[in-house]
Amino acid sequence: MSTARNYSKKREAVLAAVRSTKCHPGARWIYEQVKPKLPDISLGTVYRNIKVCREEGLLASVGVVNNEERFDGIVEPHQHAICTKCGSIMDVEGVAPSGQPSLSGFAVDNRRTVFYGICAKCGGQEKNWLKKFKGFGHLAGRFGKN
């Protein structure tokens, strides 16, 4: 196999790994997925391939969560919710995009809205429920401080 073909095979594998999940993985996660199929791949190669895919607009960066940059196979602009407890990143649908920023002469190319909070798995639902009953302080207190 030629070097070029081997190179594109690795890139395809990196891209496929990111597109196979909704978890918005980091490079290490991608590496773990690709390694069994391509045992000679290194973490450095994964990083390089991510960079190339990003330059070609095939992958998007979601940002750094818990000191790790996370990536998205969906490159169309969309919004994210990030759990500050476990670092999970979820796609958000059905939120009306906000209007133009009030900066004269500023042309918007892209917009990124990120919601930070606690996911359902980490007890976010419970927290929402408690918020509803804020008026009943004594009752909320029984369920622990949040």
Ligand SMILES: [Zn+2]
């Ligand atoms: Zn969580």
Ligand SMILES: [Zn+2]
């Ligand atoms: Zn996303």
